[in-house]
Amino acid sequence: MNDHGLMNTYGRLPVTFERGEGVRLFDTDGKTYLDALSGIAVTGLGHAHPAITKTLQAQATKLLHVSNLYHIQEQERASEALLAASGMDRAFFCNSGAEANEAAIKLARLHGHRKGIQEPAIIVMEGSFHGRTLATLSASGNRKIQAGFEPLVNGFVRAPYNDLEALKHIAANNPRVVAVLVEPVQGEGGVRVPDSGYLAGLRKLCDAHGWWLMLDEVQTGNGRTGSYFACQQLGVMPDVITTAKGLGNGVPIGACLGHGEAATAFGPGQHGSTFGGNPLACAVAHTVITTIENEQLTQQAAQQGEWLRQGLRQRLANVPGIVTVRGWGQMTGIELSTPCTELVKIALAEGLLINVTHEKTIRLLPSLIFSQAETEELVDRLCPLIEQFATSKAA
Ligand SMILES: *Cc1c(COP(=O)(O)O)cnc(C)c1O
Numbered sequence: 205m206n207d208h209g210l211m212n213t214y215g216r217l218p219v220t221f222e223r224g225e226g227v228r229l230f231d232t233d234g235k236t237y238l239d240a241l242s243g244i245a246v247t248g249l250g251h252a253h254p255a256i257t258k259t260l261q262a263q264a265t266k267l268l269h270v271s272n273l274y275h276i277q278e279q280e281r282a283s284e285a286l287l288a289a290s291g292m293d294r295a296f297f298c299n300s301g302a303e304a305n306e307a308a309i310k311l312a313r314l315h316g317h318r319k320g321i322q323e324p325a326i327i328v329m330e331g332s333f334h335g336r337t338l339a340t341l342s343a344s345g346n347r348k349i350q351a352g353f354e355p356l357v358n359g360f361v362r363a364p365y366n367d368l369e370a371l372k373h374i375a376a377n378n379p380r381v382v383a384v385l386v387e388p389v390q391g392e393g394g395v396r397v398p399d400s401g402y403l404a405g406l407r408k409l410c411d412a413h414g415w416w417l418m419l420d421e422v423q424t425g426n427g428r429t430g431s432y433f434a435c436q437q438l439g440v441m442p443d444v445i446t447t448a449k450g451l452g453n454g455v456p457i458g459a460c461l462g463h464g465e466a467a468t469a470f471g472p473g474q475h476g477s478t479f480g481g482n483p484l485a486c487a488v489a490h491t492v493i494t495t496i497e498n499e500q501l502t503q504q505a506a507q508q509g510e511w512l513r514q515g516l517r518q519r520l521a522n523v524p525g526i527v528t529v530r531g532w533g534q535m536t537g538i539e540l541s542t543p544c545t546e547l548v549k550i551a552l553a554e555g556l557l558i559n560v561t562h563e564k565t566i567r568l569l570p571s572l573i574f575s576q577a578e579t580e581e582l583v584d585r586l587c588p589l590i591e592q593f594a595t596s597k598a599a
Contacts, residue, residue, distance in 0.1 A: 224251025302335025395537025
């Protein structure tokens with residue numbers, strides 16, 4: 205296939221989409237697909253949501269960009285909505301998840317230097333994913349995305365995920381640690397959901413050692429787990445939250461939110477972005493946040509996610525090679541005992557968009573607007589494909 209001169213960074217599937225509506229996409233041949241991936245947790249409100257279209261159209265006639273050298277009304281409104289939804293104190297807007305994490309890493313280092321620690325370190329987890337910039341790929345716990353890009357950025361200490369005891373050991377031996385950066389659910393790492401007390405345990409540990417708790421909610425945030433941010437269901441107040449993906453429903457925007465000291469650590473000139481917080485992206489983010497609230501989409505995501513896993517467990521109960529069905533809200537992983545990347549193409553041919561992470565885990569990230577009928581349709585259409593595939597592998 206002609207690559208049109210594009211750099212070879214993605215193994216693309218043989219399909220081009222032209223249009224979307226709600227939970228469906230339409231390709232250039234007019235074929236319809238049920239979208240259970242949402243552009244990797246981005247289009248939480250589905251495709252072509254009327255409120256988003258209206259906001260984009262209205263803002264496009266007014267103002268796209270001015271620069272952060274000036275006050276930006278739309279940015280202030282998005283900030284207030286995001287802080288009200290999260291209980292955090294201040295926001296910095298950028299354009300992606302990696303950039304939001306870069307801001308968090310810089311904040312933590314600043315915090316360290318102010319405490320007199322010249323070479324501050326941040327604890328990061330095995331299996332984590334924080335982005336593709338040099339600092340965020342260095343923070344990520346996946347050799348595949350680091351290999352070939354050494355030297356890595358230093359100042360990170362690696363710990364096993366979902367293991368508080370290991371962190372206690374690190375605490376006793378690393379006086380340079382200033383923060384922990386962690387995902388409430390490891391998305392790219394295979395939809396790994398930690399024990400229910402893990403984040404609260406981390407909060408306690410951070411308090412005991414004067415560390416900041418920094419949550420990467422780039423994928424879990426914006427309603428996906430059943431509350432605006434995942435930590436809110438656990439009663440955990442972090443020092444920093446980073447988010448992006450679902451915040452703009454497809455318009456690029458990210459945010460780094462600070463609470464307490466972390467909210468006021470940056471001074472003028474210490475961080476910035478040309479595009480970050482522009483009127484267009486912020487107008488859309490404001491609409492996303494208020495729509496999630498007004499249409500009670502966090503509740504819907506929690507309920508549909510439960511039904512989805514219940515349906516999958518029932519239908520796959522007697523299928524060989526299914527290790528487990530796990531998840532939280534509208535993040536679901538179906539782990540198989542064999543590599544199953546082929547299933548992505550099989551499903552595509554059947555008009556179903558899914559993803560596989562960590563080779564053996566089917567990942568489903570439906571939009572927050574999935575209805576019960578659409579959840580049932582997903583179960584009905586996906587399970588026979590999994591069954592056929594798993595049975596052929598077991599034979
Ligand atoms: C996707 C993702 C990122 C990176 O976001 P980009 O917008 O691609 O830079 C960071 N952290 C997590 C948890 C993610 O899922």
